[in-house]
Amino acid sequence: MNLLERIREWVRPALAAVASDPARVEDLLSSVRVAGKPEHGDYQINAALPLSKQLGRPSRQVAEELVRLLPAHPAWEPPQIAGPGFINLRLRNEFLAAALREAACDSRLGVPRVEQPRRYVIDYSSPNVAKPLHVGHLRSTILGDALTRLLRFLGHTVITDNHLGDWGTQFGILIYGYKHFVDPQAYTADPVRELARLYVHVRSLFRSSNDEDDEEGGSDDPIREACRRETAKLHAGDPENLALWRQFMPHCLEMIERIYRRLDILPFDYQLGESFYHPMLAGIVEEMLARGLAQESAGAVVIPNPAGRIPQTAEELQRDDPPGILRKRDGAFTYLTTDLATIRYRMEHFQPAAILYVVDARQALHFRTLFAQARRWGYDQVELQHISFGTVLGEDRRPFAARKGGAPELEELLAEAVRQGRHKYEQSRAERQAQGHKVPELSEAEIAAIAEAVGIGAVKYADLSQNRTSDYVFSYDRMLATDGNTATYMQYAYARCRSIFREGNVSDARFRQPPAVAVQIVHPSERTLALHLLRFAETLQAAASEYLPHYITNYLWDLAKAFSVFFEHCPVLKAESADLRDSRLLLVDLAARTIRQALELLGIRTVERM
RNA sequence: GCCCCCGUAGCUCAGAGGAUAGAGCAUCGGUUUCCUAAACCGAGGGUCGGAGGUUCGAAUCCUCCCGGGGGCACCA
Numbered sequence: 001m002n003l004l005e006r007i008r009e010w011v012r013p014a015l016a017a018v019a020s021d022p023a024r025v026e027d028l029l030s031s032v033r034v035a036g037k038p039e040h041g042d043y044q045i046n047a048a049l050p051l052s053k054q055l056g057r058p059s060r061q062v063a064e065e066l067v068r069l070l071p072a073h074p075a076w077e078p079p080q081i082a083g084p085g086f087i088n089l090r091l092r093n094e095f096l097a098a099a100l101r102e103a104a105c106d107s108r109l110g111v112p113r114v115e116q117p118r119r120y121v122i123d124y125s126s127p128n129v130a131k132p133l134h135v136g137h138l139r140s141t142i143l144g145d146a147l148t149r150l151l152r153f154l155g156h157t158v159i160t161d162n163h164l165g166d167w168g169t170q171f172g173i174l175i176y177g178y179k180h181f182v183d184p185q186a187y188t189a190d191p192v193r194e195l196a197r198l199y200v201h202v203r204s205l206f207r208s209s210n211d212e213d214d215e216e217g218g219s220d221d222p223i224r225e226a227c228r229r230e231t232a233k234l235h236a237g238d239p240e241n242l243a244l245w246r247q248f249m250p251h252c253l254e255m256i257e258r259i260y261r262r263l264d265i266l267p268f269d270y271q272l273g274e275s276f277y278h279p280m281l282a283g284i285v286e287e288m289l290a291r292g293l294a295q296e297s298a299g300a301v302v303i304p305n306p307a308g309r310i311p312q313t314a315e316e317l318q319r320d321d322p323p324g325i326l327r328k329r330d331g332a333f334t335y336l337t338t339d340l341a342t343i344r345y346r347m348e349h350f351q352p353a354a355i356l357y358v359v360d361a362r363q364a365l366h367f368r369t370l371f372a373q374a375r376r377w378g379y380d381q382v383e384l385q386h387i388s389f390g391t392v393l394g395e396d397r398r399p400f401a402a403r404k405g406g407a408p409e410l411e412e413l414l415a416e417a418v419r420q421g422r423h424k425y426e427q428s429r430a431e432r433q434a435q436g437h438k439v440p441e442l443s444e445a446e447i448a449a450i451a452e453a454v455g456i457g458a459v460k461y462a463d464l465s466q467n468r469t470s471d472y473v474f475s476y477d478r479m480l481a482t483d484g485n486t487a488t489y490m491q492y493a494y495a496r497c498r499s500i501f502r503e504g505n506v507s508d509a510r511f512r513q514p515p516a517v518a519v520q521i522v523h524p525s526e527r528t529l530a531l532h533l534l535r536f537a538e539t540l541q542a543a544a545s546e547y548l549p550h551y552i553t554n555y556l557w558d559l560a561k562a563f564s565v566f567f568e569h570c571p572v573l574k575a576e577s578a579d580l581r582d583s584r585l586l587l588v589d590l591a592a593r594t595i596r597q598a599l600e601l602l603g604i605r606t607v608e609r610m
Numbered sequence: 611g612c613c614c615c616c617g618u619a620g621c622u623c624a625g626a627g628g629a630u631a632g633a634g635c636a637u638c639g640g641u642u643u644c645c646u647a648a649a650c651c652g653a654g655g656g657u658c659g660g661a662g663g664u665u666c667g668a669a670u671c672c673u674c675c676c677g678g679g680g681g682c683a684c685c686a
Contacts, residue, residue: 031628033628036625036628036629036631036632037629037630039629040629044628044629046627046628046629049628049666049667050666052666053665053666059666082629083628083629084628084629084666084667086628086629128686165686168685168686169685169686274686297683298683298684299684300683300684302683302684305683311683317612317682317683318611318612318682319611319612320612320613320682321612321613321682322682322683323683324683325683325684327684328683328684329684330684332684334683334684334685334686335685335686336686338686361614361615361680361681362614362680362681363681363686364613364614364615364680364681365613365614365681365682366681366686368614388615390615390616390679390680391679391680399679424648425648428648429648431647431648432646432647432648435642435647436642437642437646437647438645438646439646440646465623466622466623466624467623467624469615469616470615470616470623471615471616471679472622472623473622475622478622478635481634481635481648482648482649483634483635483648483649484622484633484634484635485623485624485633485634486634486648488648489648489649491648492646492648492649493649495646495648496645496646496649499645499646500645500646501645502645503645503646504645550624554624554625554633557624557633557634558633561633564649564650565649565650565651567645567646567649567650568641568649568650568651569650571644571645572645573645574644574645588645609646610646610648
C-alpha cells in the first residue's frame with residue numbers, strides 16, 4: 001500500500017464516525033491529500049469543510065472532533081487545525097526513517113503490486129510500413145512504451161500489439177517503384193536502403209506532393225494512378241504483386257525495428273497489421289448487415305455515428321456526426337472495418353479487461369464511432385480507451401510534419417539529438433575542467449554512450465514530460481537543456497549519487513538488505529528528500545490510473561531537485577559521524593535507485609558517470 | 611453549419627473543487643581550498659482570455675462571448 005493510501009486508511013475510522021452517510025466516506029477520504037505547501041504539513045485532511053455543510057455545524061468544530069477521533073498515532077505528530085478547518089498532518093521523522101529502511105530493503109523500492117491485476121492490450125506506434133517513420137509516430141511509440149512499462153511494473157499483464165499499416169497504398173508505390181526503377185545490385189546489397197530510395201523517388205514523381213496523406217486526390221496524376229492500380233492488384237491477389245509484398249515486408253520491418261532499437265522500445269508481443277485482418281473483413285460486413293447493425297447508404301455500407309444515428313441527407317450530415325463507413329462504394333473496406341475485426345480478434349484471443357489505443361487526438365471521432373459500434377456488437381464489458389495526444393509542432397508552432405521540406409525522418413532526427421547532446425556534453429566538460437572542477441576520465445566509448453543516453457533520453461523525456469493531451473513544441477535546445485525538467489538533469493543527479501559510492505569506495509549492498517542501517521533525519525533537505533522518496537508508489541499509481549506518464553516526470557523533477565539540494569547541504573562521505581554517514585548513504589542509494597527505476601519506466605537510460 | 615481540444619508570469623509548462631496560483635527558462639544579484647558547478651542560494655515578475663452563474667470555497671464545474679488549433683461518409 002502506498003503512503004497516501006496508508007494515511008487514508010488510518011483516517012478512515014474518524015471520518016466514518018463523523019459522517020452521517022456511510023456512502024460518503026469514500027468521497028471524504030479523497031480529501032486526504034498531499035499538502036500544497038510545506039507550512040501545511042505533509043498531508044492534509046480537508047473533510048471538515050464539506051462535513052460542516054452536511055451536519056450544519058461550524059467547520060472548525062467538526063475539525064476539532066475529527067482530530068479528537070484520530071488516534072494518537074506513531075506515524076504523525078499531533079494534528080494541527082488551520083484556517084476554517086483544514087487538518088494538517090506532519091509525519092514523524094521516526095516514521096519516515098522506518099519507512100525508508102523498509103523501501104531500501106525492497107527490490108521494488110516500496111512500490112506494491114496491484115491487488116487486482118488486469119489484462120491490457122495496448123495498441124501503439126502502428127506505423128505505415130514501407131514509409132519512413134517521422135515525428136508523428138514518435139509520441140505514440142514513446143507513450144505506448146512508457147505505459148506498457150508502467151502497467152507491467154505495477155503487476156498488470158500487458159499485451160503489446162503494433163497494428164502495422166502493412167496493406168495500404170504505400171505498397172503500391174513500392175511495387176510500382178520496384179517494377180520501374182529498381183537497381184538490382186543496390187537491392188541485393190542493401191534492400192532496406194534501396195526500398196527507401198524507391199519510395200522517396202516515386203513520391204517525388206507525383207505531380208502535387210502535399211506532405212501528408214499523399215495517396216489521396218490527384219486523380220489526374222498518371223503516376224499516382226499507376227501506383228493505385230498496383231495496390232488494387234495486390235488486394236485482388238495478383239500473384240506477382242503478392243510475391244513482391246512478401247518479399248518487401250521483412251525489409252520494411254527491419255527499417256522500423258532499427259528505430260525501435262535505437263529508441264529502446266520494448267519488443268512487441270504481436271505485430272498484427274492490416275494484412276492480417278484483411279481476410280476477415282467481408283464476413284464482418286455481411287454479419288453486421290444481417291444483424292441490422294449496418295446498412296447500405298449511397299452505395300456504401302455504413303454504421304451509425306456515435307449517437308446511434310445514420311444521417312443521410314446533406315442537411316443532416318451538416319448538423320450531425322457522420323456515420324462510419326465499413327465498405328466503400330467501390331467495394332473496398334476501410335480501416336474502421338479493420339479496427340472492428342481487430343477488436344473481435346483481441347477479445348477472442350486475449351480476453352483483455354481494457355484495450356488502449358495510443359493515437360493522435362485528431363482521430364477522436366473515429367474512435368468514438370468505433371467504440372460505440374463495438375458495444376452495439378456485444379463487446380460492452382471491455383474498457384476501450386483512446387489515449388489521445390496532441391500534435392508535435394516545430395518551433396514555428398506549425399505542425400512538424402507539415403512544414404516545408406516535409407517531416408524529417410526519425411532516424412535523422414535522433415542522430416541530430418545525439419550529435420547535439422554530445423556537443424553540449426563535451427563543451428560543458430571542457431568548461432568544467434577549465435574552472436578546475438572535477439570531471440571523470442572517460443574513454444571515447446564511454447562518451448559515445450553518454451551522448452546516446454543523453455540525446456535519445458532528451459527526445460523521449462521532452463515528449464513524456466508534457467501532458468500528452470496538449471500539443472508540444474519540438475526543440476533541441478529545450479530538450480537538451482542541462483537545467484530544468486529534462487532527462488539530462490535526472491541523469492546527472494543519478495551520476496552524482498553513484499559518484500559518492502565510487503569515490504568513497506563504498507559497496508551499496510549493505511543499504512539494500514535487512515537490517516540496512518538506521519536513518520537519521522537531521523537537515524531539512526534530508527527530510528524533503530526522504531518524503532519524496534516515499535511518494536514514489538502513490539505517484540506511479542496515479543500515473544497508471546490516468547495513463548499520464550508526465551506524473552512520473554513531475555515526480556522525478558521534484559526528486560532530483562530534492563537530491564541536488566541535499567547534496568549541496570549535507571556532506572555524505574564526510575558526515576559528522578559514522579552513523580550519519582551510513583544514514584545519508586542509504587538516502588543517496590535509495591535516491592539513485594528511485595531515479596533509475598523511474599527513468600527505466602519511461603524507457604530512458606542512465607549512465608554511471610558523466 | 612455541427613462537434614472536439616486549447617487559452618495560467620516575457621517564453622515553455624505544472625496545477626482540474628480547497629489555504630497567499632507554482633516550476634523551469636529568460637532577467638537581476640550571490641555561492642566553488644569540500645562527495646561531479648550539467649549544481650546550489652536569493653530577487654523581481656500574474657485581472658489564470660472575458661462576462662455571468664453554482665458553491666462555505668472556482669484557474670478547476672455550468673452558460674454565453676472572444677481568440678487559436680483540429681475533426682466533420684467512401685485516405686489511414
